[in-house]
Amino acid sequence: MLASGHVVVLQEGPMTVATIGCVVLLAGFVLGSLYKAVRYVRMPMHVRWELYPVAHEKGKVSYGGSYFEELDWWTKPRETSLVGEVKTIAEEVFTLKAVREHNPKLWLPSLLFHYGLYLLFLLGAALLLGGVADGLGVVGLGWLGGGKVLSLWGVVALGLATLGCCLLLLRRLGDPTLRNASSPADFLHLWWLLAVFALSWANWLVVDREYTVAAGFVKGLLRLQVGGSVPALFVAQVLLLGAFLAYLPWSHMTHMFAKYFTWHSVRWDDAPNIAGEAYREKALKLLMLPVSWSAPHIKGDGKKTWLDVVQERGES
């Protein structure tokens, strides 16, 4: 078969454009994502801005209650539930609950699209694990039931993702208000992904129905092997996908991890500043920062601190 022949060539030949491109672009993805995540982590403590229901409120989450409902709440032990947070996040990730409840027209396209992406991610992870296992001499991709299972998996994943992507694109283009409220980036992302999916289908149909080229490529990539050539169509797919991933951290698609911050660190951050908690030092440091807001009632000159301005009365 065409594909298996190329796998052998790939493993033994010089490093290809695809390999170099893939390494560079994946590095871009990883470093870009890390940069963005670290940026959020390093942002200073903010004032509380929680929004109920808060998923970890034990026994009260069903109606959105909080510890403020308890008389002398500060004297009582605060009971939180990690399970509550995990459950809410899982419900959101696997059923797109908020979209289903508030935007039903977009729910099915969005659900198909996201499930397609989840399955494609798992396929990529399986190829990666297979490559690692093979490299360690443990076991190849046999544990997945062979190429036919991978092939079916790929079809289902690509099918869902492509269908979802097309439906989302149609909605954005066909609904005048949604089209009007979209940014150029919203269209770029969908068209770009559609192009990646189109190449993936072409590869699946013409080159790599059982993902043997892909498996060999991943294996070579893990060993940073140089060599040979792979079909041009496969190279195009790898580079287009790689470029998309490298771009992703600079787009709103980082919501896949930013949700941790938007939900856990903002929406559900209801931890009270009671004795023993570590806010004092942080707050003191922040209150000593210089203020340069220029309005007459502040007149921040870049030297006065927050502590200074909040103790003034200000001019009208």
Added chain:
Amino acid sequence: MKPEPLVPPVKVRDIAKPTPALSPLDLQKIVPLPPPYDQIDPQTLWKELTAERRQEIDASLDGVSALSLKRPEDPQEEERLLKGFVEGLRKLLSVENNWTFLQPLQLTLDHCTHCQTCADACPIFVMSGRNEIYRPTYRADVLRRLVARYGNGGNPIKSALTGPIELNWETLARLAELSYRCTLCRRCAQACPIGVDNGLVTHELRKLFSQELGIAATECHANGSMLQLRVGSSTGMTPAVVRDNIEFIDEEMSEKVGFTVKTPFDKVGADVLLLHNAGEILAWPENPGAFAVILEAAGISWTMSSDLVAYDAINYGLWYDDVQFARVALEHIKVAKKLKVKKIVIGECGHAHKALTVIADRLLLGEDNIPRESALTFLEGIVNSGVLKLDPSRNDFPVTLHDPCNIVRAMGIVEPQRRILRRIAPRFREMTPHGVENYCCGGGSGFAIMSPNNFANWRMLVSGRIKMQQILEAFKDELDPAIPKYLCTPCSNCKGQFRDLLRAYGAWERSRILYGGLVELVVNAMADVPPGFLEWEFH
């Protein structure tokens, strides 16, 4: 019938177009109310600004003006304002100047997918007949585009991906106005699957305008927090006037309830410092009066303060200015410390709840961190203690409950007020939706105190309309004016909005709907008090 001509929806970049009005309110599209209120022609509640007034002020957003902004007198003035705005953008995104909200803001700016899942959660957008400029993402996208193009020197690639926008006087003036077309109810944030908070954008925009350019609603700033810091209260009441008024209220209450009611002032070592929205003292004296009756009857050790700022729980900075917010919060705490109280109880005022209990929390260090409690929780404690003899038959009329956003969605205090009502109001019924999914009264984020130009008309027709619909639905089988009905609203600002809203729609005359707080209902049910504490008079 001729089909309606297709009007292209207003685009984000249109905000810079020099047109007389970007997207005027279309009275034909306002969502109708249930019968018989569907007969009220929106035109009768509307006021068009005169041509003269429109020459004086900028109403080019939607034909409404909340800020009475005047056009710059010359190009230099315009240039100064635009430069100031760009400078404000930089500060809004800097740790030094905006550590208070930087992380939530940056996350919100970075992650909106424009899926419009938030759109239908916004009552202003929906009730206006889906006016594009009220869409929660509209104002947020204006900010996103401005940040991409002008923020920190600008980023051409990011700007191209975010979309085109121009910064000129029209953009600046309309964006300032647009930041006062959202009540900060945060239903949009609640609906967002990603956790983006387009309501926060409103808050941050108001902050930029206030803290950098000195542009803010007069009622919130000059006549609000500045006045409070200067004379003690945004009502203008001095300590002597507050004492006088409370003394008068005490006398009235004593007469009504048949035992002596005396509000203690400045009592060092009291268990509780009670902070009222001072507006209650002037507009709804029965509310602080009812509090005094309950605390007296329950034998609570409590006090009010006559110190400047501390006899008024309001903190308007919460809506538009972090510096003003912190100044007022610190004054409240200073007095509590001076009086050595065990806790501060915040009366029936929603934004005061959130300001002092939640937003100020991490700024109150060491001894300043005096426990703060909601009056609703505190009241439930008193009711549960059994110290008051309650007779629910005294409240045998239809009652529904409004959930103030700041107490419920922003603090999770949902059940205490309901448990009290279930105990004292046998004909209590919920609105739909309610609890943390409630709709704002339409007067949130300062709107209730704002009525310049035709803004009050907009409040009645747009921001308050969904609540009017909810109230009518809650009482739908008993709208007959022969049946008195009570809209329980434990928040002073919401009450201000309901006073205007029920009056505008004639709901007192047409349906005998009265509004009031929770404590009044409790006192009305007290068996030891002569019947008829509630006076069925609309004011």
